[in-house]
Amino acid sequence: MANELFKSLVSSPLSSAPLCRGSLYKARSGDHRTSLKFQMSTSKPQLTLLTAGTPNGWKPSITLEELGVPYEVKSISLSKNEQKEDVKKQAEVMSWLMFQMGGLGPMQGQANHFVRYAPEQIEYAKNRYVNETNRLYQVLNDRLKDREWLAADQYSIADIANFSWVFCYFWAGATIDDKPHLKAWYDRMMARPAVQKGLDVPEVNSFKKVLEGGGQINEDEVEKKVAEARKFMGSTAKK
Secondary structure (H helix, E strand, O other): OHHHHHHHHHHOOOOOOOOEEEEEEEOOOOOOOEEEEEEEOOOOOOOEEEEOOOHHHHHHHHHHHHHOOOOEEEEOOOOOOHHHOOHHHHHHHHHHHHHHHHHHHHHHHHHHHHHHHOOOOOHHHHHHHHHHHHHHHHHHHHHHHHOOOOEOOEOOHHHHHHHHHHOOHHHHOOOOOOOHHHHHHHHHHHOOHHHHHHHOOOOOOOHHHHEEOOOEEOHHHHHHHHHHHHHHHHHHHOO
16 A cells, blocks of 8 residues: 555645655754654645555555645455555656656766766767757657646646756756747746756756846856856766
């Protein structure tokens, strides 16, 4: 049932307000355990737990109780296969989540490195990974040409995961200006208050300074970040 909870979470619509805010703290000096303490931003349940009274079903309910997260319960019958509802939507969300994890993240991560961090500028490596990042952006653009969100006709973890990389497209030397559907989706994501708040965790997002004046790239800020990045990479290489 833990898997069913996860599927329910990733395929369910997410509100514009965060469910909770969390911070890590150590219980007391000398205590080797680290706990996760949540301060609820709302007491109204925004999560529905689909569960049955089984060992796997008790895992998420115990976890939610420990975290103090408000939730509603929907009891399901395993014998009637009720846990298989909306399996197509769940599969869509998981597919586009894996697109980010197996494609966009690794490829754009390499583009970031060779464009911004590498002490030696290798044109072949830069071109390979920037071009691949742009190709993956085109896949997203094609997907979004007749829909607002990536999967299941609703805002989901698939949008959040992919946006977290697309947000800093300029850092990888990629572009979204020639991809109108991706750009429109990007703007919808940026217009969400929760996205703006999330981007400023754990501190004010310095990439926002780069995107000033209605999304125009501030080249001076880019150069500052490049210098900081290369200084950091140089210091780690000496260790």
